[in-house]
Amino acid sequence: MDDINQVTCIPLWDCLLVPLHGDVSDEQAEHLVTEVLERIKADECYGVLVDLSGVWTLDSHLCSVLANLALAARMMGANTVLSGIKPEIAMTLEAMGIELPGIETVATLEDALGKMGITRSRRSRDAEDDEFLLGTPLGRGPREDQR
Amino acid sequence: MRLAEDSDDELVVPIRRESDLNHARMIARETCKLVEIRGYQAQKIVTAVSELARNIARYTGGGRIRFRVDTLTESIIVVAEDDGPGITNLDEILSGGYRSRTGLGRGLLGSRELADRFDIQTAPAGTTVRVAFDYGGRGSRGSGSRKSRGGSSGDRDAGRGKAWTTSTR
Ligand SMILES: Nc1ncnc2c1ncn2[C@@H]1O[C@H](COP(=O)(O)OP(=O)(O)O)[C@@H](O)[C@H]1O
Ligand SMILES: [Mg+2]
Numbered sequence: 367m368d369d370i371n372q373v374t375c376i377p378l379w380d381c382l383l384v385p386l387h388g389d390v391s392d393e394q395a396e397h398l399v400t401e402v403l404e405r406i407k408a409d410e411c412y413g414v415l416v417d418l419s420g421v422w423t424l425d426s427h428l429c430s431v432l433a434n435l436a437l438a439a440r441m442m443g444a445n446t447v448l449s450g451i452k453p454e455i456a457m458t459l460e461a462m463g464i465e466l467p468g469i470e471t472v473a474t475l476e477d478a479l480g481k482m483g484i485t486r487s488r489r490s491r492d493a494e495d496d497e498f499l500l501g502t503p504l505g506r507g508p509r510e511d512q513r
Numbered sequence: 514m515r516l517a518e519d520s521d522d523e524l525v526v527p528i529r530r531e532s533d534l535n536h537a538r539m540i541a542r543e544t545c546k547l548v549e550i551r552g553y554q555a556q557k558i559v560t561a562v563s564e565l566a567r568n569i570a571r572y573t574g575g576g577r578i579r580f581r582v583d584t585l586t587e588s589i590i591v592v593a594e595d596d597g598p599g600i601t602n603l604d605e606i607l608s609g610g611y612r613s614r615t616g617l618g619r620g621l622l623g624s625r626e627l628a629d630r631f632d633i634q635t636a637p638a639g640t641t642v643r644v645a646f647d648y649g650g651r652g653s654r655g656s657g658s659r660k661s662r663g664g665s666s667g668d669r670d671a672g673r674g675k676a677w678t679t680s681t682r
Contacts (some may be wrong), residue, residue, distance in 0.1 A: 389535055389538055389539070391532065391534070391535050392531045392532070392534065393532070422538075422542075422559070423538060423556065423559045423560055423563060424560070425560050425563040425564055425567065426564060426616055426617040426619045426620055426623060427563075427567055427616060427617075429617060430616060430617050452556075453553075454552045454553040454555075454556040455556060457553050457556070458553065458556045458557055458560050458627065461557070461623070461626050461627055462560070462619050462622070462623030462624075462626055462627060463619055463622065463623060463626065464617060464619050464623065
């Protein structure tokens with residue numbers, strides 16, 4: 367397997383984040399499926415987040431690969447969420463009459479994380495008005511003027 | 514039997530297997546860049562090329578995709594031709610009643626939806642699919658309907674002089 371066909375799978379607690387980018391080849395798509403299903407089996411992750419923000423083109427084949435992946439993952443007890451489909455890609459699929467049955471599709475990766483129950487429990491570290499953090503063990507500790 | 518025989522600069526990408534698809538899509542993107550189209554317009558062309566190239570790789574022993582920019586009609590013309598077995602159930606496929614066992618069954622139909630003009634000739638000696646995408650009329654966004662198929666074809670007949678048809682040889 368060429369390096370170029372590798373798919374990056376990033377473990378994210380009990381989920382798997384798979385960012386796809388560029389011109390996704392058939393080999394990459396194939397690799398994606400085996401890799402993800404193996405990870406589900408090995409890691410017992412229950413969520414697969416496929417982020418398509420960087421993907422240049424989605425044709426009917428890649429759509430069916432993703433749909434089949436979602437189906438297989440579900441049979442293994444994992445949910446799949448697609449995020450980041452570009453507007454022009456969504457419009458193209460719509461025009462072609464292609465649907466992604468059985469796959470949850472959301473706008474952003476944050477939405478996808480939300481679907482998996484992963485949400486932000488604190489605000490930006492630098493936010494001055496981040497009262498929730500002040501004085502709590504989770505915060506950065508006392509501010510300069512309190513030292 | 515191409516419409517314009519003045520094939521000055523035509524790009525031909527041979528298609529034998531599915532790994533040739535990346536090359537075909539790349540040439541499609543380069544062609545889009547050449548006439549400065551982006552976004553949805555470019556996406557339509559690259560996706561149609563991907564579908565037609567895949568059909569050649571999957572269902573035939575091989576073929577080629579020809580890319581041409583017709584500056585006269587301001588359109589990108591893509592011709593996908595192969596020496597494969599032909600498509601016996603073309604009418605069924607194009608009417609949307611076909612259920613594919615190998616894919617989603619939206620490749621040909623989808624390409625027809627995406628293209629401004631679509632023509633397919635198929636016979637036991639091979640298949641030729643021709644799609645054209647207009648890139649003219651930029652700057653006048655929203656004006657000028659881009660869909661020329663399905664409904665009235667008066668617009669393209671008047672403007673382009675030639676209307677392609679769907680036919681079985
Ligand atoms: N170039 C070709 N040569 C022979 N048969 C073809 C060709 N292109 C398409 N076909 C046939 O037409 C059917 C529909 O093609 P398409 O609309 O691309 O859907 P799909 O490839 O998903 O089945 C294919 O299943 C195949 O049987
Ligand atoms: Mg096809």
